[in-house]
Amino acid sequence: MERKQCREWAERHQVALYLLTIGAGVALGALLPGLAPTLELAVEPSIAALLLVTFLGVPLTRLGAALRDGRFLLTLLAVNFLAVPLIVWVLTRPLTGSPELLIGALLVLLAPCIDYVIVFTALAGGAQERLLAATPVLMLAQMLALPVLVPMLSGGAALGMIEPVPFVRALVLLVLLPLLVAVLIQRVGPRWDLSPAMVPLMVLVLVTVVASQTQRVLGAGTPLLALVPIYAGFLVLATAAGTLVSRLAKLGVGESRSLTFSAATRNSLVVLPLALAMPSPLVPAAVVTQTLVELLGMVVLVQVLPRLLRTPRADSPRAGMGGSGSR
Secondary structure (H helix, E strand, O other), X not given: OOHHHHHHHHHHOHHXXXXXXXXXXXHHHHHOHHHHHHHHHHHHHHHHHHHHHXXXXXXXXXXXXXXXXXXXXXXXXXXXXXXXXXXXXXHOHHHOOOHHXXXXXXXXXXXXXXXXXXXXXXXXXXXXXXXHHHHHHHHHHHHHHHHHHHXXXXXXXXXOOOOOHHHHHHHHHHHHHHHHHHHHHHHHOOOOOOHHHHHHXXXXXXXXXXXXXXXXXXXXXXXXXXXXXXXXXXXXXXXXXXHHHHHHOOOOHHHHHHHXXXXXXXXXXXXXXXXXXXXXXXXXXXXXXXXXXXXXXXHHHHHHHHHHOOOOOOOOOOOOOOOOOOO
16 A cells, blocks of 8 residues: 555554554563563653654644633533542442552542543544643642542542652653654644654554553452443543533533543553552552553544534534534
């Protein structure tokens, strides 16, 4: 195939590619456990590269407009730090007898994603520039909220365990640095088009994350099975909450998709260092389990959400207000 045909083929079949990649990552991690440390080193650089390509696809002028959208920012904070904690509290009550699993689940479910959520939002036709502009706000908000929410919802079991350093590191390396590079590229080479690298980079991220963490999940054993329905239930309820809140706030279609993805997608890669610093191996295993469930869920949500939140007909009074990227 020619390069253009390869790109079009990959974009048409990207969902199937991502599912196959997740399966390949599990097999690779299970069969070649010695590769895990090397692959883990590649996780953050691959995410940073993926976000760089994503940022390059968003004109800088639209970022300024997105940051000035106060209604979207307030709605985003409300759904992530009011609606989501309520959902998490209800779902995690069955874990109160297993403090390690409870802390791991709370740690990951209470932290909104700041990295590949932007990519999935773009794939679903959402207003990814809104999430990009809100990323520093979301990062700061969760740094302040997690030390309060996790101990509160865990009955005080995690008091004093939440450190800000991994959050600051992730903000700098995964968001601010790729964004700065994207700004420089847009200024010195405005015609550069790196969008064909999007699907290959997503495949790279998925295989490195899944393969590097498979042994950790397998080593934790059957207790993790109790988390799977909780994480799956969170995806369903958070998607419903994001959809409902976006409609109550009367957001456009693109912004509604962005808000819903932010509600459903969690910051597992950023909180994993926090979990690894805790004494029980079940805490990081609980975080990694959420990553695996979420990646499968995101592949499905990319296809489902555009059907739940459709662009209005041309004769609708809200037509044309769906935000960039809506379809």
